[in-house]
Amino acid sequence: MIVRYSVFLIILFFVYSCNPGNPKDSSNEFLKVEGQNFVDAEGREVILSGINFISKEPSEKYMPAQGEETFKQFKAWGFNCIRLGIIWDGLEPEPGKYNEAYLQEIDKRIKWAEKNDLYVFLDMHQDLYGAQFSDGAPDWATITNDQPHYKGEVWSDSYLISPAVQTAFDNFWNNAPAPDGIGLQDHYANLWKLIAERYSKNATVIGYDVMNEPFMGSEAQNVLPMMLGAYAQVYVEVTGQAPPSVEELAAMWGSEASRMEALNMISTRDRYSKVVDAVYEVSAAFEKNKLQPFYQKVADAIREVDMHHILIYNHNYFVNTGVSTALEATKLPDGSRDPQVAYGAHGYDLVVDTKENENQSRERVEFIFDRVAESGKRMNMPVLLGEWGALHSKSDKMVETAQHLVGIIEAHKFSNTFWAYYGNIDEYPFFQQAIVRPYPQRISGKLDFYDYNFETGEFTFVWEESGKEQEPSVIYVPVLSNLTEEDIATSPAADQIVFEHCEDSGGGRLLVSPLGKPMKRTLRFKIHLTSGKEFTINKS
Structure with a gap:
């Protein structure tokens, strides 16, 4: 009855x-990982569904201005999880000196989450490496070797065209010494150790998202030519015409308008896979040789003080588009596999951050999330889709786009946090008719x-x-x-x-x-x- x-x-x-x-x-009580599932203290499978909550603005001291009422709203919308963004520049403004006032602001929001039955996982966020170019690392940890910085029509183009951004990442992956002589990665790992020790007994915090969208640095210069070469081959197969010249390809992808036309050529699963798979070896080499050792370094630091929380690993930047990840679970100090790890995948169609974001290719998007699911199964980790969506329009087409994305997430039984919260998001039809x-x-x-x-x-x-x-x-x-x-x-x-x-x-x-x-x-x-x-x- x-x-x-x-x-x-x-x-x-x-x-x-x-x-x-x-x-x-x-x-x-602590949320745990069992195989590919999140499980609560009562043994129930848990589907995490929530939203990113972050400020990238130094003027806001890297913390959203919204108060506890917003956390009540999150619960009313049915969210049970928040991906709370934290910024290295705000946490460690000087080498080895930590910002207690910022940490207390993080404490406050975790407390609000607890009062509203919301889990929190902490996302050490970066875009374009650091605060000099967007957000992330402090200036003292941004070593560019005086290389110039360039911007493109879309903000993320700087990953591919800015020598300063690429060099800053190179120095990070090489653990170049900071001004105090301690390696950049060592500073990063020490910061995570401090955070983990602070929240080691806090069950509202379920885990640590170690780095947002790690980028490979100057090695990325090899990626675009490979993708364009694969695209040219698809062009020949589809049109029967001679392949575009290097100059024509560069012009085709050099502006947002012409790029959208080019993307129509690879809107099917078969064509698109040929383009993204062309860069797998370069992507995998970075993850195996640079990213995996870095994650192990941070894991070692965290596990010194915290054995309970889940370590969440994001693949490299290019895997957002459907390239298969080569990541593996990190190890415990005794050399055994760490059981408390999760795959913090992100997934976006190539039209994200453009005016055409509502016109996503359904086949491309389905392919991207199928790849995420395959990787989660290979690694035997639960998928926590840390970012997806980035939707803003109030059009009916955006509602259709959001509903399609939600359908894919449900079909794969992914846990997820939508990117991202903004003040009037509840006024958008896609939010009312798909996200909630x-x-x-x-x-x-x-x-x-x-x-x-x-x-x-x-x-x-x-x-x-x-x-x-x-x-x-x-x-x-x-x-x-x-x-x-x-x-x-x-x-x-x-x-x-x-x-x-x-x-x-x-x-x-x-x-x-x-x-x-x-x-x-x-x-x-x-x-x-x-x-x-x-x-x-x-x-x-």
Whole structure:
């Protein structure tokens, strides 16, 4: 039977209430990795679904201005995880001298997350290496050998055209000495050790995302010619014409408008794979010879003070586009595989950061996330998709794009954090009609399948119970206030489903008790996403 108001419901309300002032459930204990799954202290599989929360601005002291109310909003939207960006420049403004005021601001946001039942993982963020060019490393750790810096039409072009950015990365990967004589990587590892020691007993913090989108430095000069050469071969195969000259290829990819035309040529899975696979060997060599040893250095430093938290490894910058990663799990001090590691993949179509971002190639995007899934299986790690989306338009096409991306994420059962939060994001149709949606947060048993059909409004959740489970499965529903008992179909019939409504929001969670014997279970309901007061909490 479905229980809505009863003594049992009242008891559970105090245990599971959306009111952040009430005691937390088992999420206040360490989240762990078991194979390719995240698992809570009660043995339930956990799907992490959240958003990036970051400031890259020195004027904001590298911390978003939004306060605790925003964290209440995150929970009302159904998020259970925040990728909290932290910046090396803010943390270590001088060699070996750490910014306690900044650390206390991080502490404050972790506390807000805890009060709202949100997990946090810390993302040491960088773009274009450092604060001189964008964000990341402090000036004292940015050694450019006086090389010039160049900008392109798209901000990320500087990775490929700026000698200063490339040289700064080269010096980092070579562990060049900082002004105090200590290597740059050694400073970085020491900083992570400080952070890990600070949060070693904090179960709200689930892990450490060691570096955002590591870039290979000057070796990247070999990548673009390889990709363009592969593109020229595809051009010949498709058109039957002679390959474009080097000058024509450079012009084709040199501006945003002509680049979009060129991308149409490689909008299918087969053509696109020929282009990205052309650079696998260069990409893999960097990851094996530079990135993997660096991650091991940081892992060694963290494991001196913290054996509990999950180490999250992002592949190199070019793997965002579907190149296969060559990363492996890091080792523990005794040489055995570290079991508490996760694959912090990112995935973007090549139109990201352009005016054409809503016109993503569906086949390209599906190929990119299929590659992520394959790598997660090869490494036997859970995938925590740290970045995806980067959507901004209010058009209907952007809603379609977002819904397609969400469908891929659900099909692969990825945990994920959308890139990124901004102040009025809840006013965007793609956010209301795709990002915020029903999903299972905790599965008491083994997750088989879940899906929200945006067209029909039907949510389907299939899982298998062993008969040993004690805790309920938890499903977030963004407009739970629109759902009635009669709307929920279960097979076999559920003994107990509890409606848990969030304060000041139409959303909430369904708590589905286990049946105490081995079986496959299915839960379905139909509900359409809405906007307005049922979508957002009271902002007064």
